[in-house]
Amino acid sequence: MILTFSQDLYREEIAAMDEIDNSVLSPFDQRKAKKDTALRFLLLLKKEALKYSFEDPRKEISFFKESKPPISSLLIYYSSVDRIELGKPEGSLQQVRSYYEHELSAIDKFFNRNREIYTYFRSGDDYLDNRLFIRGNTAPAWLCKVPVDQDERFSTAADLIFARIRAKEQIARYLENMINGLEFRPFESEGPVINWTGDSINLLENVFGWYYTGQINNGQATIADLVRKIEKVFNVSLGKPYRRFAEIRQRKRLSKTKFMEEMSRAINKKIEDDDEYKPGK
Secondary structure (H helix, E strand, C coil), X not given: CHHHHHHHHHHHHHHHHHHHHCCCCCHHHHHHHHXXXXXXXXXXXXXXXXXXXXXXXXXXXXXXXXXXXXXXHHHHHHHHHHHHHHCCCCCCHHHHHHHXXXXXXXXXXXXXXXXXXXXXXXXXXXXXXXXXXXXXXXXXXXXXXXXXXXXXXXXXXXXXXXXXXXXXXXXXXXXXHHHCCCCCCCCCCCCCCCCCCCCHHHHHHHHHHHHHCCCCHHHCCCHHHHHHHHHHHHCCCCCCHHHHHHHHXXXXXXXXXXXXXXXXXXXXXXXXXXXXXXXXX
8 A cells, every 4th residue: 555655665764864874974975875865765656656546535635745745855855955065155153154044044934935835734734635635636826836746647736845844844953953053863753733722922922021031042032033933833823023012012001911920820829739738648
């Protein structure tokens, strides 16, 4: 079955990448080997998929939504990292940092340009899957802004953009780690998706608290940086920060920071409940 084949192929590819990481090849040769390996595995998947007949639309959706993008994203990721590293300037640490930050800014622009499909990707929705992940079907123009692969036998309206989203998320993490001087292993398990389900103004209240007390990057992070990062982490739109801050300022005098006060009361109550003397325990 093609879905099982895809899962096994992906695990095999990750293992092959680990072998390259542990090899004695130079960084340049490792990047080339990873690109070649990623292309080889994608072609193996394509060869198998073209032999398979999707009699059940649900299986076709599952393949192009969940099975193909992870394998495609590996090729996009390793090709992008190779391009980034080949273009890195031979200069000071600050010049290299600025270069990585510029690349990171380009990824932010990608997510802003594709906010609608990114929200669909992160939410796990499926109401448009028949249009996005069945070959030959057309996606709404407002949702998918990139073309499909040239080979329509092996592509749908959205499997490529889903692969690009997966890759861009990993590239962003790679760049952030390089800026901070940390090692990074892509596509490791990140755990479950976490969505902010409370009022967005409550989350923004916390963000402004971190910002005005200088908790992030020794106080060097801008409010825009924090908002963009939190929006990605919690899959939420916070709007224009200072315009939303006006909502906080306009609250009643005794409750400007009502959510922080609500959190404080909840934490103190939990502590008091735990500390309460209970006979027989």
